[in-house]
Ligand code: SAM
């Protein structure tokens with residue numbers, strides 16, 4: 001069979017990036033090769049997100065654009081997968097008659113079976129069950145990735161927390177940890193391919209193994225990965241503040257390969273709002289964990305997520321969010337306007353915040369954080385950092401790019417070092433979203 005072209009577009013989080021990479025590998029076995037231009041594709045696959053209204057709308061408008069491609073070339077196959085596919089299921093096939101298949105979050109591993117049915121029987125595919133399958137990729141073979149220094153690895157699926165604003169438990173199912181044996185095998189295979197840095201993924205990595213008494217703890221998993229030869233750096237995301245244990249906090253500074261960065265979503269600085277969000281911690285407990293983290297590892301980079309305009313959020317609640325942001329001095333913050341999601345408890349709350357109020361609060365919060373990030377980035381000027389070389393800089397092909405252990409992006413003049421090298425740089429300039437470095441010889 002000749003080579004075929006695959007256009008794969010990812011709309012969501014790092015978990016979707018990981019899922020997309022698995023899809024790419026599965027389709028490589030069918031002779032599909034990635035292309036960057038959808039008009040050259042034999043198969044278009046959209047890995048969708050439904051965490052807020054915006055990414056959802058982007059999927060619908062992309063599908064609208066691809067309709068004309070399908071009209072021109074009826075043999076083109078178009079499929080959707082991931083969270084929005086899970087949420088909408090069959091409705092997707094009705095709304096877009098030219099769509100060939102819909103794969104839910106736990107059925108992505110069935111893509112080849114769905115394509116077989118499509119090619120031999122002309123049958124449109126629909127697989128959106130959340131039950132049954134523990135792991136969408138269990139026992140699937142690994143195909144070699146292109147040479148890369150970094151990789152994501154899902155260590156668990158789903159979530160049991162049911163934060164009142166969040167759709168994830170409804171579209172990714174209950175929390176299930178992958179067996180550590182399988183995770184370690186996957187990381188050893190990646191290390192053998194030259195991967196130097198792994199990021200462990202889960203909605204709440206801190207509760208890894210909690211539901212399986214025979215399984216090692218999350219800290220135990222970090223220790224086992226630490227032993228794998230070739231892996232130089234370990235990261236993880238996302239941590240839930242309520243489950244961040246003293247044992248895990250102590251791992252920073254104790255495990256040499258564990259990078260000095262933690263993404264610890266706070267969501268709001270107001271205890272009243274946190275309670276209605278069902279987050280399971282108070283602002284004071286969060287601040288105490290931040291103190292402990294900085295005590296265990298003074299140089300740790302702390303980033304967070306924040307939602308403004310959650311139903312019932314008063315001006316005083318928003319002020320508490322601004323106060324906590326000033327108090328913690330996050331290195332970076334991902335902030336969002338609350339977005340109503342189907343199935344969630346907050347969607348039924350009556351006291352919605354007007355759009356213009358949410359918009360104003362978001363702008364104010366982001367302006368505050370920009371100043372803090374800029375000040376914290378500036379403090380890196382003149383310092384020596386270790387950077388893992390990931391490839392060419394996006395802005396300037398003459399330059400190389402990589403990340404510090406603290407997860408800062410550093411661009412620097414080209415060197416002959418291969419991808420995956422750990423290079424020592426001096427930071428010469430700090431920008432809003434990156435640093436500029438020079439090689440120390
Ligand atoms: N599991 C992670 C956690 O607990 O922080 C995050 C998962 S969620 C995919 C990523 C971020 O999206 C959340 O931290 C939250 O800030 C934001 N988010 C989730 N639902 C949202 C909603 N309905 N409206 C606005 N932002 C939302």
Ligand code: SF4
Pocket residue numbers: 159160161162163166167168169203204240
């Ligand atoms: Fe969503 Fe909360 Fe689970 Fe994160 S912990 S995925 S925000 S329900």
